[in-house]
Amino acid sequence: MLMNGSVAIVTGGANGIGEAVARHLSKQEVKVAIVDLDQESIDRVVGEIKVAGGQAIGVKADVTSEADTARFLDETIAAFGQLNVVVACAGIIRDSTMLTLDKATGKVSKKMTIEKWNDVINIDLTGTFLTLRDAAERMVNGGWEGLLVPISSVNKVGQIGQLNYSSAKTAIELMPKIIIGEFLLRGIRNIRCVAIAPGYTETAMLKRMNQDVLNAILADVHLGRLISPDEIAGLIGYCMQNRALNATTIEITGGLCYPRGIAK
Numbered sequence: 001m002l003m004n005g006s007v008a009i010v011t012g013g014a015n016g017i018g019e020a021v022a023r024h025l026s027k028q029e030v031k032v033a034i035v036d037l038d039q040e041s042i043d044r045v046v047g048e049i050k051v052a053g054g055q056a057i058g059v060k061a062d063v064t065s066e067a068d069t070a071r072f073l074d075e076t077i078a079a080f081g082q083l084n085v086v087v088a089c090a091g092i093i094r095d096s097t098m099l100t101l102d103k104a105t106g107k108v109s110k111k112m113t114i115e116k117w118n119d120v121i122n123i124d125l126t127g128t129f130l131t132l133r134d135a136a137e138r139m140v141n142g143g144w145e146g147l148l149v150p151i152s153s154v155n156k157v158g159q160i161g162q163l164n165y166s167s168a169k170t171a172i173e174l175m176p177k178i179i180i181g182e183f184l185l186r187g188i189r190n191i192r193c194v195a196i197a198p199g200y201t202e203t204a205m206l207k208r209m210n211q212d213v214l215n216a217i218l219a220d221v222h223l224g225r226l227i228s229p230d231e232i233a234g235l236i237g238y239c240m241q242n243r244a245l246n247a248t249t250i251e252i253t254g255g256l257c258y259p260r261g262i263a264k
């Protein structure tokens with residue numbers, strides 16, 4: 001896929017990994033739409049991309065809403081005339097073990113709330129589904145070459161304290177296989193799907209994690225540091241250019257190992 005002149009939407013594009021992806025693609029002359037919740041953050045990223053010579057628009061929208069999803073897709077196509085790449089970065093964590101026990105009594109004192117479960121499933125999983133489904137609909141109907149990029153996580157293999165998040169991210173890992181199988185069945189040949197599963201990446205999301213747990217995890221990263229959002233952005237740019245990448249999930253973790261050295 002040509003970078004120059006392609007059109008990309010990045011949900012969660014006003015912060016973290018999404019912001020890095022939007023900036024990186026715009027430098028390769030991809031026209032980008034930044035979709036996020038906070039107008040001020042959207043305006044900051046759009047403004048900075050334009051000052052740097054790129055083409056960008058911002059759309060304030062909630063990825064869990066079908067109406068908002070239709071709106072950000074249609075506004076992007078109205079502004080740039082087509083749609084080629086969708087990177088579904090909008091996501092949250094709401095960590096908690098399923099059960100917490102009272103140390104004195106040994107009885108259950110707390111449970112993962114239904115709000116923590118629903119918020120993560122709605123935004124990370126249902127939001128990604130809606131973005132991919134409705135973007136693919138427009139790519140097919142427009143006859144445009146496309147690439148769908150859902151964001152999984154290294155914690156798709158299961159992480160304690162993240163029953164909600166790991167459940168969403170393991171489901172996302174399955175999406176490229178199922179979607180491309182269905183595209184083959186339906187004769188849709190010009191839209192690819194590649195999921196990215198980052199390891200621990202230097203964004204605001206990690207500030208919401210228990211920092212002692214994070215430091216312990218980092219001791220098991222072969223690279224010895226957090227991944228940078230720019231490193232993920234570069235990989236997504238490469239995925240655009242390499243048509244052989246399809247129906248798969250690519251991990252970018254810096255070599256995250258379980259304690260005692262088995263690679264995750």
Ligand code: NAP
Pocket residue numbers: 011012013014015016017018035036037038061062063064088089090091092123124127151152153154197198199200201202203204205206
């Ligand atoms: P981030 O810095 O918190 O950025 C996520 C963005 O998504 C924020 O701007 C957030 O807005 C936005 N967002 C949240 N809910 C939304 C909604 N309903 N509709 C539209 N936008 C919404 O997080 P990140 O670290 O870049 O994470 C991006 C993706 O990578 C997520 O899917 C995450 O699970 C995944 N990931 C991250 C890591 C990591 O270590 N950082 C590792 C593996 C996978 P607000 O800030 O206003 O809530």
